[in-house]
Amino acid sequence: MQTDFYEQLTDSQRQAVFHTEGPLLVLAGPGSGKTRVITYRVAALIDSGVQAYNICAVTFTNKAAEQMRKRCAELLGFLNKAHISTFHSLCVRILRQYSSQANINRNFSIYDATEQAKCMRQAVKECNLNTADFSPARMLDAVSALKNRLVDVDTLKSEANDFFSATLAKIYTRYQKMLSEANALDFDDLLLKTAYLLKDCADVREELSNRFRFVLIDEYQDTNHAQYRIAKLLVSQHNNICATGDPDQSIYRWRGADIRNILAFEKDWPQATVVKLEENFRSTPNILKAADSLISFNQSRKEKVLIPTRPEGGDIVINCCEDQTNEAQTVASLISELADEGVSLRDIAVFYRINAMSRALEEALIKNKIPYQIVRGIEFYNRKEIRDLLAFLKVLINPEDEIALLRIINTPARGIGKTTIDRIKAYAAAGRLSFYEALKQADKISSLSAGSKAKVAVFINTMEELKKQLDKPVASIALSVFEKTGLSASLKDSSDTDAIDNINELISAAASYDEQSDEPSLLDYLQQISLFSDVDTYDIGRPSVALMTLHSAKGLEFDNVFIVGLEEGLLPHERSSEDDEDIEEERRLFFVGITRAKLRLFMSYCQYRTIRGQLSRSIPSSFLYELGTCRNNGSHNDVGGIYYDDEYQRSRTFSPVFTPGQLVRHVSFGLGRVKDFVDMGENSIVVVSFNSGQTKSLKVRFANLLTFEGDFS
């Protein structure tokens, strides 16, 4: 063991790393070395004689897991077999191993968002409901929320006592039936089925909780109820749970993350040791000061200090731009300046709230010849040719997978059209066969023409032939499929070289999977890549600027950070301004973004922005004001550390200024008291708590608030 690594740890870090038995909670602010601590802890456990096989570490992304494995191997000087993965990968492993107890076929497909949407659309239709009134996306959200709370179909049915939940129960039932007929699980099912398996099967629970003497969970603030239950059941034998996280960085409430999991940790495990890591080794003091000032505006939080350890750095810069083209150009110019100073492009990142905002940035970076990489690797797996090839592979493993089968039955075109498909479907339904089984029996289907029968037979023969190769390496199966199914020929005919390149890339990726995996198999490969996420393809070593959403930025750090689009409606996003908790989550998201920066932080907003083709006026985000300057009397110079550009300074000299506590009257809302004032010059916002009980955010320019001389209180 390389002991010199340990000497670099602080006392509290060491306390967490060398904690022996019993539950442990590591409450850690940003940049406190949290990931490092959890990695060292795994290494230290193995070093002290714990079998790697008995350790389970859960991270938030596959990328994080990969890095942890690598770092662990460096520390120990050898590769180890600790189970380090995401919650979802862990569940796939468990469900495959105990498939009979879980009552599922181990060759299950994992349905991604696109496939889920297709199923849901059909489910809604089969319930004789209008997809306009019951939009598949919203229904999926609703079903997902239920699954994350471990509400299964039966429970919902028994509880459904109003029209909406009764309808939802019908749709949920239908959707679930389709998945099970396709022998498919969606992302949420992976968690739900595992949680139920561990709850209902005592022998599985005992076996696993016995095996995992130590369970470590990173980013615990973003676990949902299902994950929480799984964690509890997994540690039921040894109670050696170690959770790390930071409530201020909880940004996944919308997908079911329950911040109460981390807040109630000490109640769940009363003997828990709590270690706080409050020192920040990442960011300069002024960046931390801004982050701290921002997050202190959140009402529902535990106070926490961020202790800087770095020397003072340069100003935070806030730029006002005309529109997003201009903003992107400003970012590109600043990046060029940094590069001229000798900064490596790999130390620069640009964050934005929504994926659609990457376009303008990409264009500007291309124009300025600045290499970049977009952290959205999932796009690769969304390409038509890739999805086609993968669909063939999925059908080979799981012939029940109807979505995949319907995708490829006539791709490339082989003369099997809608009429033929409908007739086969009817035959399948009548005989209670799977669609694939019905295809096999095509010659018995009287409604089919001889020509159709022959075409189906060719297809089925090809598939059955390919099945004989399933024990070969994944790369060679993929290559066979590409050649034998006519995909290759059709791409060559259309001379789509991009598509062919992509296929080649997929085959190389499969080859490296074959090399790296302990027990490579097509099944494992398909299930793994279904769980790939955006950050997983981010190549940290490449000398290029990283572009990503604020969500993807979690867990990463960069010397130089740009955050663009600091505008009302964008950050905080308009769709999240329904209640205070949503706004607080947006604030945490911004907090995460700011605290990724080590040395320099650049932020910008636009005066105009084109959204969905429509040019509209933007106003600066109220969050900007919360960074710690410009409170009331405009004496922001004394706060120091934040530089606003001229436009910002100019605009703020015009308009009236309000002070919290001040009494005002609005023409329709009546009397109220100022709760907050966001000084943005002519774009200023005033938050008023009216006597009617409602609180409103108003643009000063339009609100026409009457003020009173003096104060009546």
Next chain:
DNA sequence: CATAGCCGCCTTTTT
């Protein structure tokens, strides 16, 4: 049965 073109919904964030 294949293709082209139109319509509508979409976009907040993701394992």
Next chain:
DNA sequence: GGCGGCTATG
């Protein structure tokens, strides 16, 4: 400003 699904046409 894009994608997927549906329809009309050859």
